[in-house]
Amino acid sequence: MNRRVWSTEPDGTLSAEVEGYRLVVEAAQGIEEGVVRFRVLEVLHWDILRDAASTALTGSGFETSVPAAMAAALRMVERFLGHPLFF
Numbered sequence: 333m334n335r336r337v338w339s340t341e342p343d344g345t346l347s348a349e350v351e352g353y354r355l356v357v358e359a360a361q362g363i364e365e366g367v368v369r370f371r372v373l374e375v376l377h378w379d380i381l382r383d384a385a386s387t388a389l390t391g392s393g394f395e396t397s398v399p400a401a402m403a404a405a406l407r408m409v410e411r412f413l414g415h416p417l418f419f
Contacts, residue, residue: 338402346402349375351413354387355405357398367394370401372408 337348338357345358352375360367373387391408395401410416 353409357401368401370405
């Protein structure tokens with residue numbers, strides 16, 4: 333998997349913008365150690381004045397590692413789009 337699409341946010345989460353979707357990966361809070369949560373958000377609208385996006389949660393899940401969560405989020409977007417992602 334290509335890490336170039338991912339960036340680290342100030343709060344420590346990883347995020348990526350891929351074909352109209354925002355992917356977020358973070359250590360799961362309040363759950364046993366070694367559990368990583370991922371979320372896939374569809375970007376519905378970008379507000380230029382606020383420099384912020386309106387999003388809708390389209391999928392989420394848990395994995396045992398950050399790389400596995402990143403891969404799972406990308407696979408989910410591929411299923412939504414109906415084609416593989418190439419970087």
